[in-house]
Amino acid sequence: MTRETREHLERWLDRLMAYVEGTLPKPDVEEVQRHLASCHACQVLLENIQRLREQLQVLESELRLSPEARLRLYQRLNEERRKRGDAPLTIPQALLEEVRRQALDATEATEEEVKK
Numbered sequence: 274m275t276r277e278t279r280e281h282l283e284r285w286l287d288r289l290m291a292y293v294e295g296t297l298p299k300p301d302v303e304e305v306q307r308h309l310a311s312c313h314a315c316q317v318l319l320e321n322i323q324r325l326r327e328q329l330q331v332l333e334s335e336l337r338l339s340p341e342a343r344l345r346l347y348q349r350l351n352e353e354r355r356k357r358g359d360a361p362l363t364i365p366q367a368l369l370e371e372v373r374r375q376a377l378d379a380t381e382a383t384e385e386e387v388k389k
């Protein structure tokens with residue numbers, strides 16, 4: 274990426290983010306849409322803003338959920354993304370470890386013994 278492209282993207286970033294949030298005034302929305310129609314770099318930037326925003330929403334949901342529910346959320350989102358042809362979200366290794374550990378702890382709590 275050239276320095277000019279980088280500077281161009283930085284000039285449009287705030288407006289594109291406000292556009293995604295739906296907080297941009299109407300005349301600016303029209304200006305952004307006209308620009309997007311002819312600027313591929315900003316189209317890619319817009320897609321990246323939307324993708325990161327989606328991942329952020331996943332993280333926000335995660336904070337209020339148990340590890341098992343968080344794992345199911347990832348699995349469900351990835352199922353939807355697979356149907357759309359999008360790349361799957363990476364399930365954090367720490368989350369998988371947490372679910373593994375809780376599954377072991379829960380089993381241990383039942384005092385189930387293996388037969389020798």
Ligand SMILES: [Zn+2]
Binds near residue numbers: 281285308312314315
């Ligand atoms: Zn542009």
